[in-house]
Amino acid sequence: MNLRRDVFQAIADPTRRAILLLVATQSMTAGAIAANFDTARPTVSKHLQILTECELLKQEQSGREVSYHINAKKMKEVADFIEPFRQMWDGRFNKLESVMKKYKSKK
Amino acid sequence: MEQKTKIHAEDGKQELTITREFDLPLELLFKAYEEPELIEQWMGTKVLKLENKKHGSYQFETTDPKGNKHGFNGTIHEFSPNQKITRTFEMEHTPFAVQLEFLEFEQLTEDTSKLTMHVVYKSVAMRDQMLKLPFAQGINMAHNRIQDILRKLK
Numbered sequence: 283m284n285l286r287r288d289v290f291q292a293i294a295d296p297t298r299r300a301i302l303l304l305v306a307t308q309s310m311t312a313g314a315i316a317a318n319f320d321t322a323r324p325t326v327s328k329h330l331q332i333l334t335e336c337e338l339l340k341q342e343q344s345g346r347e348v349s350y351h352i353n354a355k356k357m358k359e360v361a362d363f364i365e366p367f368r369q370m371w372d373g374r375f376n377k378l379e380s381v382m383k384k385y386k387s388k389k
Numbered sequence: 390m391e392q393k394t395k396i397h398a399e400d401g402k403q404e405l406t407i408t409r410e411f412d413l414p415l416e417l418l419f420k421a422y423e424e425p426e427l428i429e430q431w432m433g434t435k436v437l438k439l440e441n442k443k444h445g446s447y448q449f450e451t452t453d454p455k456g457n458k459h460g461f462n463g464t465i466h467e468f469s470p471n472q473k474i475t476r477t478f479e480m481e482h483t484p485f486a487v488q489l490e491f492l493e494f495e496q497l498t499e500d501t502s503k504l505t506m507h508v509v510y511k512s513v514a515m516r517d518q519m520l521k522l523p524f525a526q527g528i529n530m531a532h533n534r535i536q537d538i539l540r541k542l543k
Binding site: 364366367368369370371372374375377378379381382383385386 | 392393394395396398407409411412413417418420421427430431432433504519520521522523
């Protein structure tokens with residue numbers, strides 16, 4: 283159960299979702315992945331570590347570098363689950379709250 | 390950390406419940422569902438029509454980043470200010486059947502309130518499909534490449 287929860291925390295982050303998209307069709311090295319982001323390389327490494335720990339990414343040794351590819355089986359598990367739906371509503375309701383707080387202060 | 394928005398969806402049932410506690414007085418929470426200008430702001434949709442009364446109906450329209458318009462509509466069955474709204478909800482031009490929504494608004498304290506949304510779908514399969522929609526959409530919007538992956542998974 284704990285592991286499942288971690289998976290959803292993993293995909294809750296926009297950078298990590300972007301990483302998943304990048305490696306969706308091809309294996310990429312950490313360097314090649316990092317080149318797609320403005321964030322510092324160690325930050326990207328941290329994201330890769332989290333995604334790997336949650337088994338959303340698989341590591342593969344290619345020469346001197348490690349490359350990453352998507353773990354389709356795990357992605358399917360996530361796709362079946364409720365969390366993105368909850369987050370959609372959470373986002374919507376957060377918006378409602380901020381709109382209404384502004385509305386209140388204007389009055 | 391306690392989550393503010395909760396989803397309760399039992400396996401094998403064609404309904405689900407969404408609950409959310411707001412840092413807003415009850416009146417303000419309800420207003421967010423009542424006033425077209427406010428609905429437009431928080432839902433990011435255009436309100437073409439909204440009749441807040443029994444036998445009334447509503448019609449919303451959103452425009453996606455590509456400029457495509459998506460229509461939503463429904464009929465209002467019950468409208469009790471600061472208490473509840475019962476309505477149907479339909480996404481136009483989609484395979485999704487109309488759904489029934491019971492919205493209940495409660496005061497928790499002077500400054501906080503709670504919304505309970507009970508949604509009933511046409512079938513268990515329809516509910517489960519709706520649950521999966523945001524995941525698929527989020528990914529598709531970001532990139533079309535993943536579509537191939539999802540297709541392979543099915």
